[in-house]
Amino acid sequence: MALKGYRFPISHAEAFPLGLVLVGQIEPLTKYNQDRNAAPEQRYDFDPKTGTGSGLLMWKATVTDPSETNSKRASFQLIFLADVQPVPSTPEVLPGMRQVELEGLQAEPRVMGQGEFKYQGFNFYAGGIKGDNSGAKVNQPAAAKAA
Structure with a gap:
């Protein structure tokens, strides 16, 4: 299939017209390892079979879309692609919940469900969070160093 693994850019307002709520913390996305005693290894956005991907570290977050009418699809996992862990800058609206606006948002069509x-x-990938100054934004130019 020609579109397998294809991600297309989409604006935050188009994808989430009522906004998006981050639930909990942003954590590293780790590789599966059968050995439970092995140290967790963080995943990179790179597919060695096809040679595609950004090569950036992957971070996972659970988010809720208030505009979604189907309650089973309202909460999902969002993947951040960044060298550094993104940090939300907005205050908590409830304990552990923050409204966020994503930058560098991409969507990947997928068949979901069973039987x-x-x-x-869609799987959603983001480059960063608006207002974040941790250095996690992908499309952010590097700052010039002072002499």
Whole structure:
């Protein structure tokens, strides 16, 4: 299939018209390892079979879309692609919940569900959070160093 693994850019306002709520913390996305005693290894956005991907570290976050009418699809996992862990700059609206606006948002079409209950869904990838000054933004130019 020609579109497998294809990500297209989309604005935050188009994807999430009522905004997006970050639930909990942003954590490293780690590789699966059968050995439970092995140290966790963080995943990179790179597919060695196809040679595609940004090569950036992957971070995971659970988010909720208030505009989604189906409660089963309202909360999902969002992947951040950044060298440094993104840090939200907004205050908590409830304990552990913050409203965020994403930058560098990309969507990847996927078939989701099981058996006869399959549907068209999307995996979302973001480059950073608006207002974040941790250095996690992908499309941010490097600052010039003072002499």
